[in-house]
Amino acid sequence: MSHQDLQLMSHDCGGCPIRHRAVCARCDADELSRLETIKYYRSYQAGQTVVWSGDRMDFVASVVSGIATLTQTMEDGRRQMVGLLLPSDFVGRPGRAQAAYDVTATTDLVMCCFRKRPFEELMSTTPHVAQRLLEMTLDELDAAREWMLLLGRKTAREKIASLLAIIARRDASLKLRSAKGALAFDLPLTREEMADYLGLTLETVSRQVSALKRDGLIQLEGKRHVVVPDFDALLEHTGDDSDGGFLN
Amino acid sequence: MSHQDLQLMSHDCGGCPIRHRAVCARCDADELSRLETIKYYRSYQAGQTVVWSGDRMDFVASVVSGIATLTQTMEDGRRQMVGLLLPSDFVGRPGRAQAAYDVTATTDLVMCCFRKRPFEELMSTTPHVAQRLLEMTLDELDAAREWMLLLGRKTAREKIASLLAIIARRDASLKLRSAKGALAFDLPLTREEMADYLGLTLETVSRQVSALKRDGLIQLEGKRHVVVPDFDALLEHTGDDSDGGFLN
DNA sequence: TGTCCGGGTTGATTTAGGTCAAGGCCAGCG
DNA sequence: CGCTGGCCTTGACCTAAATCAACCCGGACA
Structure with a gap:
């Protein structure tokens, strides 16, 4: 599925960006109603921390508006950003209970969250959700590798x-x-x-x-x-x- | 599915590692026979290049034995490794025609390859293959982010x-x-x-x-x-x- | 048996970027 | 208003790692 398709989807259906931009390839009515029941919005002010590394994180989410960062910190305070999340980007790892990074709002931020457990169930029953997520994760991996070249050389x-x-x-x-x-x-x-x-x-x-x-x-x-x-x-x-x- | 499960699978069934270690969670007979028809092995000598960045790559694969690296190179020759592949690791991106990195055998290497097109079809019909691949990709992403901290700080x-x-x-x-x-x-x-x-x-x-x-x-x-x-x-x-x- | 060559070590020197320190700018607020 | 606190800039100096260069070692091979 191409980026253009996603743009179209989000235009055709309106509403929650995770449903249309991030995850859902085909607007299946049953699936939409299931998504609806497990989703909620959260807002953060610029500078607020969404979760700390190591904290329990019982949701996955997509950025609706604003910008968030993922950072890692060493004991002595050295910090490295490892992710920059713009609108439509996805946060959270299905199958992991704890956050691996600090997630921080660098501007005012709105996220569309999904409770993790039901989201995982949805994923295992609707194949194209897992596939779309795989595709997004592979894109992120490519971006990370580009970033590694930048950092190293x-x-x-x-x-x-x-x-x-x-x-x-x-x-x-x-x-x-x-x-x-x-x-x-x-x-x-x-x-x-x-x-x-x-x-x-x-x-x-x-x-x-x-x-x-x-x-x-x-x-x-x-x-x-x-x-x-x-x-x-x-x-x-x-x-x-x-x-x-x-x-x- | 945990790593332990995978170890067990590979012990129970023997044979092709991608089937048991890398991708297949449940040893479904039909699926195995389908995998069998699209798989083949390739060997490389230490130092040989598997594919160059930008080359057409019509397979995905998992490492059976030996070690391979993914590297990026700048025009002036600066090089950054962005992936280190040990046995059971997966290479290749479903949904991308060209290799994004140089893949090189640093030791003698055996890979178990799957023709990309049929592999993609298999993925879209057997949900747990996509899910297992997602899990592996998320692990790689975590490793990449750890690596970014190393490179940057x-x-x-x-x-x-x-x-x-x-x-x-x-x-x-x-x-x-x-x-x-x-x-x-x-x-x-x-x-x-x-x-x-x-x-x-x-x-x-x-x-x-x-x-x-x-x-x-x-x-x-x-x-x-x-x-x-x-x-x-x-x-x-x-x-x-x-x-x-x-x-x- | 020499010599060649790819990998590895070690030293001398240079340099890009870090560190420390002093200010500047400006928005918010008493 | 003037003060304060974030954020940013600039300068002087320092140091970790790069660069340049010489050399070592062991295995292949003529």
């Missing part, structure tokens, strides 16, 4: 350029696909969160953002709003094979 | 200690669970491959291995055989929360 500058490209891309795919050329978006992360994403310190992030600005690859309006005059030029500084980036 | 010494612990653990779980205490295994990777795993240079790997040896945390017999006199002591140098490590 890219320079600070390449890391920043890559992050900006990733955000620009995801942002653009949420809006209408904008006319090629100038591209603008708000950074959903603080410098410190960017650092945790990239395996850098916040000072290095700040310096490299300034450097990209000095070199004309980006413009800043305030500290958060970024304008990318030439997306391809930015991509050339990510270290990635250039495939235009909007494909795939 | 650990020191060279912690990286080496972590890698040794990972290999020791996986090695021990393949053999009988050895009596606690001294633990010994062969490194399946060259220094360079270790470097690609850890996001370091091979010189740094060599130096840190020497340092761990100097500090008595490991002993070396030749360049490849490692003896760990006190596993817990090693774990304390990984930077990870200590939970003994054999749990989970």
